[in-house]
Amino acid sequence: MIYADNAATTKMSEAAVRTLIETQAVGWGNPSSLYSHGQKAKEILEKAREDVAAVIGAEPREIYFTSGGSEADNQALRSAAAIGKRKGKMHIISTAFEHHAILHTLKALEKEGFEVTLLDVHENGIVVPSEVEAAIREDTCLVSVMYANNEIGTIQPIREIGAVCRAKGVLFHTDAVQAMGHLPVSTEDGFDMLSASAHKFHGPKGVGFLYVRKGVPLTNLIEGGAQERGKRAGTEDVPGIAAMVTALKETVSHMEENAAHLTKLRDRLIEGLRQIPHGALNGDAEKRLPGNVNFCFEGIEGESLLLLLDDRGICASSGSACTSGSLDPSHVLLAIGRVHDVAHGSLRLSLGEDADEAQVDEIIRSVREVVEYLRGFSPVWRDLMAGKKEFIL
Numbered sequence: 001m002i003y004a005d006n007a008a009t010t011k012m013s014e015a016a017v018r019t020l021i022e023t024q025a026v027g028w029g030n031p032s033s034l035y036s037h038g039q040k041a042k043e044i045l046e047k048a049r050e051d052v053a054a055v056i057g058a059e060p061r062e063i064y065f066t067s068g069g070s071e072a073d074n075q076a077l078r079s080a081a082a083i084g085k086r087k088g089k090m091h092i093i094s095t096a097f098e099h100h101a102i103l104h105t106l107k108a109l110e111k112e113g114f115e116v117t118l119l120d121v122h123e124n125g126i127v128v129p130s131e132v133e134a135a136i137r138e139d140t141c142l143v144s145v146m147y148a149n150n151e152i153g154t155i156q157p158i159r160e161i162g163a164v165c166r167a168k169g170v171l172f173h174t175d176a177v178q179a180m181g182h183l184p185v186s187t188e189d190g191f192d193m194l195s196a197s198a199h200k201f202h203g204p205k206g207v208g209f210l211y212v213r214k215g216v217p218l219t220n221l222i223e224g225g226a227q228e229r230g231k232r233a234g235t236e237d238v239p240g241i242a243a244m245v246t247a248l249k250e251t252v253s254h255m256e257e258n259a260a261h262l263t264k265l266r267d268r269l270i271e272g273l274r275q276i277p278h279g280a281l282n283g284d285a286e287k288r289l290p291g292n293v294n295f296c297f298e299g300i301e302g303e304s305l306l307l308l309l310d311d312r313g314i315c316a317s318s319g320s321a322c323t324s325g326s327l328d329p330s331h332v333l334l335a336i337g338r339v340h341d342v343a344h345g346s347l348r349l350s351l352g353e354d355a356d357e358a359q360v361d362e363i364i365r366s367v368r369e370v371v372e373y374l375r376g377f378s379p380v381w382r383d384l385m386a387g388k389k390e391f392i393l
């Protein structure tokens with residue numbers, strides 16, 4: 001099997017699995033209990049908080065453990081909205097190609113009276129900082145722009161956006177779920193809040209964290225006990241959190257070599273897929289995650305492509321795992337200006353660190369053959385070839 005869907009989830013590293021099992025054995029106590037067995041769990045939990053903080057240059061008390069990226073995104077937005085509401089600032093700025101954890105929370109906030117501006121991400125899939133600046137109003141309470149896009153992998157100018165927000169005194173949140181462990185992420189980038197998820201960097205599923213700059217008050221999504229300084233109730237998943245930290249430290253310590261290896265493979269894959277006629281790379285060719293390749297091919301259906309690739313042992317995606325099962329084309333591809341027909345023929349390949357050239361060449365060969373095969377009986381392709389329809393790509 002060739003696993004090329006690391007943007008959907010990654011395999012837990014062996015070290016993370018070991019930490020998970022070992023911590024289940026010794027650290028299963030309740031960290032809120034006073035006896036020493038609970039205190040052992042508490043120690044593991046607080047050491048994990050220090051380690052996460054150190055990775056991004058934060059203070060331990062600025063780290064809140066959550067059930068993953070979606071929860072962190074929801075809590076960040078809800079918290080900023082509550083702060084805004086108290087000050088009569090009901091305007092939020094984000095982008096058209098955020099993850100649904102952001103977009104759907106924004107939809108809910110709109111129903112509660114907030115006004116939302118979604119910035120254009122342009123053909124290259126990159127937000128322009130001066131457009132963020134121009135969109136900020138007197139009543140803007142939050143700017144939320146993702147660090148790297150989960151479908152097309154494009155990397156956003158976070159530092160510049162952070163500087164704009166700071167100068168204007170507006171809170172800035174970034175969904176860094178795709179960036180964490182793969183790109184350098186630091187509080188020096190100027191964000192006030194940041195979301196991350198363990199299963200995107202070889203940690204377990206169901207664990208993540210929210211960074212919140214000190215002084216920014218959080219709003220609870222889950223009420224109950226006083227865990228996470230009263231801001232996120234529920235007995236902490238200490239083994240999962242410890243395993244996340246093992247995975248995070250591991251990926252971060254190999255980040256440069258992983259990025260160099262993946263960038264080489266990514267560019268080889270892009271070059272190979274560019275040989276297929278009437279296809280196009282989605283998103284900027286350089287400012288993208290080291291392992292991300294996303295193409296549209298005219299005259300085919302992404303779903304059929306995926307099923308046939310699966311027959312050949314290749315795991316890929318048509319975009320985000322969250323939109324599979326729905327007939328709507330990806331909102332990300334529409335946001336970069338792909339028309340519906342073209343957006344339907346999309347393919348996302350997200351390589352993992354253990355990928356090699358032979359696998360990349362096998363993917364290129366398979367995609368080329370499958371695209372050709374599918375076009376062989378596609379009515380859309382027949383019309384294109386007969387000149388009854390214009391090629392777009």
Ligand SMILES: *Cc1c(COP(=O)(O)O)cnc(C)c1O
Pocket residue numbers: 007008067068069070071073099101146148149150175176177178197198199200206207208
């Ligand atoms: C995966 C992902 C999420 C959701 O994270 P979960 O831990 O699965 O809830 C949010 N944002 C982005 C950009 C993602 O890729």
